[in-house]
Amino acid sequence: xxxxxxxxxxxxxxxxxxxxxxxxxxxxxxxxxxxxxxxxxxxxxxxxxxxxxxxxxxxxxxxxxxxxxxxxxxxxxxxxxxxxxxxxxxxxxxxxxxxxxxxxxxxxxxxxxxxxxxxxxxxxxxxxxxxxxxxxxxxxxxxxxxxxxxxxxxxxxxxxxxxxxxxxxxxxxxxx
Numbered sequence: 001x002x003x004x005x006x007x008x009x010x011x012x013x014x015x016x017x018x019x020x021x022x023x024x025x026x027x028x029x030x031x032x033x034x035x036x037x038x039x040x041x042x043x044x045x046x047x048x049x050x051x052x053x054x055x056x057x058x059x060x061x062x063x064x065x066x067x068x069x070x071x072x073x074x075x076x077x078x079x080x081x082x083x084x085x086x087x088x089x090x091x092x093x094x095x096x097x098x099x100x101x102x103x104x105x106x107x108x109x110x111x112x113x114x115x116x117x118x119x120x121x122x123x124x125x126x127x128x129x130x131x132x133x134x135x136x137x138x139x140x141x142x143x144x145x146x147x148x149x150x151x152x153x154x155x156x157x158x159x160x161x162x163x164x165x166x167x168x169x170x171x172x173x174x175x176x
Contacts, residue, residue: 037147041090045069048142057117057147059109070145076106078116093121094143104150121145 028049031038037057039050045068054071055061062071069085077083085091089100099122108114123143 038144039071040142040144041069041094042142043094045091045094047071054147057115057149058107059111059113072107073110074108076108076114078104078106080106089119090121090143090145093123097123116150118148118150119145
């Protein structure tokens with residue numbers, strides 16, 4: 001399902017602003033509850049929403065409507081060189097209007113730990129139903145991203161003699 005058809009499924013013609021508001025609140029609660037990182041940015045790149053899983057991935061809670069493009073403390077290219085926020089996949093998605101899936105970046109938390117993260121940003125169009133949206137937003141485009149933690153090494157790639165693979169359930173949002 002593309003982002004545009006997803007948005008149209010949230011609204012029903014003729015139901016007006018109350019339906020939109022109730023639907024938005026319901027969907028925000030669902031996104032907060034899922035154990036997989038998800039966040040959104042507006043057309044200017046301001047982080048407008050993130051769930052607890054995203055904050056855990058970043059090691060911090062971003063300042064909504066203030067932080068740009070993501071909530072990461074610092075980001076790097078896979079080789080370790082710094083990546084400017086304006087060049088990150090989320091920024092490019094919003095700027096170019098293209099879906100950029102499967103790019104990997106390194107996310108550094110405030111404590112200095114780094115994780116490899118697989119990104120899936122996609123731009124979507126939000127209908128201007130709410131009166132405050134018309135007065136405070138210059139664009140009705142936004143973007144959503146589903147960053148997934150990538151295991152540094154899958155157990156199958158481990159060198160021989162490092163121990164048996166422990167039995168554990170796969171964790172949501174972790175690519176192995």
